[in-house]
Amino acid sequence: MTEKPHYLDHRDRLRARFKSGGSEALQDYELLELFLFNSIPRRDVKPIAKDLIRTFGNLSEVCAADFHRLTSVKGIGEKTALDLKLLHAASIHMGRKSLLNRPILSSWPALLDYCRTAMQFESVEQFRVLFLDRKNRLIADEVLGQGTVDRAPVYPREIVKRGLALEATAIIIAHNHPSGDPTPSHADIEMTNLVIDTAKAVGITVHDHLIIGREDIASFKMLGLM
Template sequence: MLGDEPVKTPKPHYHGHRDRLRARFAEKGADALADYELLELYLFRTIVRRDVKPIAKELIAKFGSFAEVIAAPIDRLTEVKFISENVALDLKILRAAATKLGQESILNRPVLSSWTALLDYCRSAMQYEGKEQFRVLFLDRKNRLIADEILGQGTVNRAPVYPREIIKRALALDSTAIILTHNHPSGDPTPSHADIKMTETIIQAAKAIDVTVHDHLIIGRENIASFKSLGLM
């Protein structure tokens, strides 16, 4: 009827939940939130018109943790209902940003005196990779990180690595020391016989051009194995 108040559409029930979750995060920080709640906070921005709590819980149930969700491949993320390719890509951007922050904490700093930060960075970059990945950290004369490059990617248990490519990059970057690192998707960081032989080959090739190999780190799901600590180099 003329003069009647327009009927207001009630807000979806999850709007109040979103406000409360944001307020809890603002007051107490991320440590006060479960992994699925932290994931909810991010999904609020990408899935606007839907209750994302069950979606966040399903993602955590499928992959195990917040870190494992954002590290998961796009094709596996989209197996979860309501996770489109765009939403999956947003999650991958979050992972890239987190890795970049870790890299910034050690870039152009003496890594041997920032070893804990280096280990944290390597873990965040490689811990949940589903395939083996071989990275080389190139250092300058003051042992500052000048480059971090992936020089081998492969299957779930092998990444082809060519010592000549490592030496070529070290020369091009004017690097005087390197740290080798790769992940074991199985989760067990124990060095294999092939890992040990490959490391010996790289050390000998590097020695010929006066490049020092400080360590070889193998990243597992929970732990990191250091060749130097294990007496393997």
Template sequence: MDKPAPHYHGHRDRLRERFKAQGATGIQDYELLELILFRAIPRRDVKPIAKALLHRFGDLGRVCAADLDQLCAIEGISERTALDIKLVHAAAIHITKGQVSGRPVISSWSALLDYCRASLQHASTEEFRTLYLDKKNRLIADEFHASGTVDHAPVYPREVVKRALSLNATAMILVHNHPSGDPTPSQADITMTREIKDAAKPFGIVLHDHLVVGRDNIASFKRLGLL
């Protein structure tokens, strides 16, 4: 005699049908996580795991941006499952970068902001990146320069400008995040930005902006009158 199917099989089918019919509309974060976990964990009720992930990290974005070790610390999450979760974050970054690459970033500003959010919004430590642009303001490279603590990442203006010269870049946009969630530039941010701008000027390299990525918003030095 066949054993009855586990109770969660019907739940999985219903959730898949809802997603098929509605997409992400009306689907909660824990349900989206369940959909991600279904393939990685085929023989277990994954709703408690999804809720444990959200309880630990706060929201879906932070779950997907968490380190592998942090994800594997959750009961029920293997390294394989953690990698599946990380793939979602990687896909989001690649999709948003694709909307920027090969286009003048100044005229694709909203797409650029989406890319910065996907890359840095949920990082747990401060990270500093530079977007190097050609003479048509197209993205040449997005390069990571430094990571640090929850409130500081060491940046060396000379290295930023040296890399711009090696790439034949004519313009730059600086980007970093504030893990605290508040994108308000600090005095250290302002000082460092001025140093980079001054170091780049003799070489004809323009600093278009410095973007600070917070939890919900992005602060622009240019809009704030700091450039």
């Protein structure tokens, strides 16, 4: 009889630990292993999972990593890289769905979690606008600017134009700092004031501007900047 590969018993033990203790019972690389079992069914994926965590830092950063950077890790082909990107996309999608048609101002922790998932590990600046109706329910969430490691093009008139098309009465704007530091820059403050003034002219309120860093989120409202 053919000897059973050694990693199959390991997979069974890991699944049993997850079943009994959930994600808290496992380290990041072990959770990643569980996912890779299905993506790479006939290999020992423990070394691959550890290499991914070592390269990118943690499970969230692995899933958010650029496709080409993922395939540069030994053992990660295009199919597996796509599977990991799908996992990240599904997380963002579920976060957005959990917010749609709900009053955003009373769902603030969920909003911050969503922004972290969607933006905290982006390698370039991304400018996102959340459009709200009269009851402050989320009606749309769109990326309206994407640029370089330290700048994303922002056009206040385009934001307002889109808001009017959606019949939004309020917005929340958010962008990430790939450097990891969410401290608002002078340019961030100037741009925010311009968006506020442009939106106010057509009856659209700007509730907040969030800057998403690697570990923290800066709120212009909480900082007294608006």
